Amino acid sequence: MLKQYFSLKVKSRYFMFSIFVLACYTLLACFNKEIIYLQMRIYNHPFFLANFDNFFSSAPVSFILCPIFFILRKDSYDFFGKPSVMIRFSNHTRWWQSCMLVIVIKSTMFVSYLYLLLLLRTLYFHKISDTFKYIKIIAKCYTLQVLGFISLALIFCFFSFFFRSALAGFAVAYSFVIIEFFLSNWYTFGIFIIYLIEVAVNTLDFYVPLLITTIILILLFSLLFKTILSNRDYLKQR
């Protein structure tokens, strides 16, 4: 099922559009190096880390990466939200497990693609050798970001199914992102999800507690959402 699902998804226009927009976003810094140098001056980081921080800074995460991620998620709702699909799973547990598996795979693939773009940008600036120097930091950030996107996808997925509308799912999940964006910029603290995605290199001191808390929360909410959805009526799709 997954093979068929992903092979069809690759043909989707949303998918092509998202890949293209993310590639364009990566190229921006190639035309304007100053934005990375600015980051170097503010945080006193070496070029490699400044490039990393710039790529995952709060504004692009909130206004480019997250919306694109939601656009990619819409396909999943279109697939798993159909009655002809649901009844073929025979039970809610199998259906939800498949949903969750797709969320995990997609979030991992999405973050992997972002890292590929980031590495290409690093290659463009002739700093690729630094990658190995910071491999531990990269691995930690990668893990937290995958978990961050899984959390976002979980919220999107739940509210889409709950309201039977991908737009409603987007509105709720994106409102989390926007609220976090303003809180982190005005009051200098992130709540949770954006904090994971725009993980700044110097906040990795909390890596282990963050990792454990996030995994526990994802598992708990996944169980809770599954229970709520399996008791909800499937009425007309909006």
Added chain:
Amino acid sequence: MRIKKLFYQLSFYPLLLLPFLLSMLRTVSLDDKNMAVVEINHLYKNLKGRVILSDINLSLEKGNAYGFYGHNGSGKSMLFRAIAGLIHPTEGTVTVFNKKIGDEVSFPESLGLIIESVGFWPYYTGYENLKTLASIKNIISDDDIKHAIERVGLDPNDKRAYRKYSLGMKQRLGIAQAVMEKPNLILLDEPTNALDENGVEQVRNIIREEVNRGAAVLVASHNKEDLNLLCSRFFKMNDGKLTETTGEILK
């Protein structure tokens, strides 16, 4: 020598059990034939304080087609949703293939359905759409999928995307997805909607073939001619209440 003789004598005793075993087999097959595919007891469904389904009692067997009719909003689709496990009863039980829906299983195990529009993926071909659906259960081959598409009068090699299909073609593809896995219970809500004369005849033939195969087919339709031609029992839905009617009344 005596022991050997005794052994031979004993070896014939199981043969005495043969008539009993045969009668047991017959009982099982008879039970199977008369087994209720769908059993509904005192089903109620309320939504936002409104009674949608009221005290529905129903027992349907395999190898038959059942017609459901009634005005818009009378509760036909809601009843189908309840049988499919898509809505939860406020009161009462729905049992399909001896398994209580929402308790032992979430959705009936061998079910094909059309409720509202099937909502295929618009950018994929008809074949790709059915293949994606079939990949969930993974119990039929590519040839079975192609055969299902041909049965409804479509071309499995048609490279056009689903969004370019006419309404009638979309409806045909919906029928194909409902029957392609040879389910034992088929729920068809307005199956002949948007179909031309030829399409209507094809769908009627498919329903007859599915009934002959042994499936229980439930058809909800405003078209009484369809119901008269296809179904052996008729049910009228009126304000959430179900009453069985005769063929004469329908005519």
